[in-house]
Amino acid sequence: MPKPSVNYGVYLVTDSTPAILGSRDLCAVVEASLRGGVTVLQYRDKLSSRDEAVATARKLHAIARRFDVPLLINDRVDVAVEVGCEGVHIGQDDMAYTEARTLLGPDKIIGVTASSTQEALRACEAGADYLGLGTVLATSTKKDTKSIIGPAGVRAILADLAAAGHGAVPTVCIGGVGTSNAGPVVAACRAPAKALDGVAVVSAIVAAPDPAAAARDLLAQVTVAMIPQ
Numbered sequence: 001m002p003k004p005s006v007n008y009g010v011y012l013v014t015d016s017t018p019a020i021l022g023s024r025d026l027c028a029v030v031e032a033s034l035r036g037g038v039t040v041l042q043y044r045d046k047l048s049s050r051d052e053a054v055a056t057a058r059k060l061h062a063i064a065r066r067f068d069v070p071l072l073i074n075d076r077v078d079v080a081v082e083v084g085c086e087g088v089h090i091g092q093d094d095m096a097y098t099e100a101r102t103l104l105g106p107d108k109i110i111g112v113t114a115s116s117t118q119e120a121l122r123a124c125e126a127g128a129d130y131l132g133l134g135t136v137l138a139t140s141t142k143k144d145t146k147s148i149i150g151p152a153g154v155r156a157i158l159a160d161l162a163a164a165g166h167g168a169v170p171t172v173c174i175g176g177v178g179t180s181n182a183g184p185v186v187a188a189c190r191a192p193a194k195a196l197d198g199v200a201v202v203s204a205i206v207a208a209p210d211p212a213a214a215a216r217d218l219l220a221q222v223t224v225a226m227i228p229q
């Protein structure tokens with residue numbers, strides 16, 4: 001199946017830990033967020049066994065398909081292969097892009113995290129389908145964030161990508177983005193020749209009292225902020 005064209009506007013990254021999800025059901029939260037307008041879904045789960053992760057990924061895939069939204073798997077390329085979902089997201093310390101591409105084939109989406117121009121250029125040159133840039137703002141969701149680069153750091157990477165001829169590679173920022181700041185963050189990250197394509201969020205949706213309303217709010221803010229002023 002050919003690679004789907006993806007709207008990266010509101011990219012939900014899941015978290016199943018009690019601190020974020022609480023006692024709620026992950027599938028119910030995801031389904032509500034998709035109703036609200038989430039455009040890409042990433043299943044991120046550092047705790048479950050492989051079998052548990054495959055089972056959850058299958059459920060999420062069935063839900064996401066109803067909304068025509070791609071499901072990507074964080075880190076676990078083998079899980080993505082087994083489930084047959086749309087792709088993976090890999091960090092700098094995960095499987096190398098080329099190895100993931102070999103396992104997934106040419107038609108799956110592979111996104112890469114980058115927190116510097118060097119990492120972003122390397123990922124683009126390897127063939128990454130999109131980049132997750134950050135950590136943009138401080139967050140308590142991910143404890144091992146290496147560097148908080150701020151909107152200025154994201155803006156510099158976007159400018160460097162455009163200058164190097166990678167202006168068409170989609171980008172989202174991640175870390176500390178929510179309904180209180182999504183529009184201003186997207187605007188502050190904009191470089192003259194390249195803007196973000198969306199925001200990736202965890203707690204803003206997974207921990208929200210109303211995940212559908214949170215997704216709707218984020219989509220509205222991102223849509224407005226992406227219009228050049």
Ligand code: TZP
Nearest residue numbers: 139141142175176201202203
């Ligand atoms: N990668 C960089 S920051 C982060 C990840 C997975 C967590 C972002 O969580 P939140 O709750 O949206 O700040």
Ligand code: MG
Nearest residue numbers: 075090091094
């Ligand atoms: Mg990772």
